[in-house]
Amino acid sequence: MPELPEVETTCRGIAPHIVHQRVTRLEVRQSRLRWPIPEQLAQWVEGDEVRCVERRAKYLLLSFSRGQMIVHLGMSGSLRILPQGTVPGKHDHVDLVLASGQLLRLTDPRRFGAVLWQENGTEHSLLAHLGPEPLSEDFTAEYLQTACKGRRTAIKALIMNAQVVVGVGNIYANEALYRAGIDPRRAAGRISAERLSVLVETIKTVLAAAIEQGGTTLRDFVGGDGKPGYFSQVLDVYGRGGQPCNGCGEHLTEIKLGQRSTVFCRRCQR
Known part of the structure; x- marks a missing residue:
């Protein structure tokens, strides 16, 4: 998608x-x-x-x-x-x-x-309950800390919830959590404010880099100008289950989390 x-x-x-x-x-x-x-x-x-x-x-x-x-x-x-x-x-x-x-x-x-x-003057039901844009000033460390407070939901599922923050799909959730050093299975409410602050920044960085490079090349996607994206060439974890971690060399683990493919490093992410 x-x-x-x-x-x-x-x-x-x-x-x-x-x-x-x-x-x-x-x-x-x-x-x-x-x-x-x-x-x-x-x-x-x-x-x-x-x-x-x-x-x-x-x-x-x-x-x-x-x-x-x-x-x-x-x-x-x-x-x-x-x-x-x-x-x-x-x-x-x-x-x-x-x-x-x-x-x-x-x-x-x-x-x-x-x-x-x-x-004009109305809001379609599909748009009415969406969370903030991840690259906007509304998506802050303080906002994510509040959204995570007391939540047992896995952090990956939470940041992919469009009512919490929009547009952090499966590819970029995997990448952002890897770069933040956070295990995607960890309960959102058990992650420190400091680490959530890092996660906000990695989400912004990963998405901004992907946009700059034209989006990820997927089998079914070609950009509006007819040119494919190139960000897939620098993915750290998505699609690399079983391959060596770019950080420590440990084999990356691939599991299903919320029915979505989830790849992470057991050594670098905790």
Whole structure:
């Protein structure tokens, strides 16, 4: 699944091509994605221009005069900027056709993505209870300490909870915990304030580095500009179960935690 850096990379990749562009047509070839695409969406966006493109958690928000189109890439979705007239493939479900002669195309082989809508002055239920952005000033050591207080939940599960902090997906949770020296299984409420402060900084560092390098190269993801990410070349633990730890040489342990692959070093993380 594309994680926060991949979605941010997509946001930055498509924005220069669609912001301040008028939508001449919305073409929906498959309306049954994870949730049905609203039937009135075309009348809400056609003839209007895209005011801005933003990211909230793993959602892309395309703003128009009366509201925002919410796009989620699901498990394998991607967005492309293409010339008008580009023949759609089997999994090319939605085109936002622009007056510039280009189009924004949503491709989603597994159809777990979404194209939804929220009116100005309202907040969609998918966005209403999200925690702070991890790279924002709201995500601080003090905030995480409060969120962890008294919690028996494994720290990895807690930082992957979007109601606590958004966008720390499986890859980057593994990496941040390794760099912070924290065992992913440790109860959140039993980690010292000092170590949680380090974790906040490693989360910010890992995500910022991934965004800078264009997102992680995954089998199903290519950035909005058509270029893959490169951060996977410098992953310390994710996908390296059984291989030597880059720090101490001990073989990395791989387990299932919350049904997600979790890789860590028993010697370096405690």
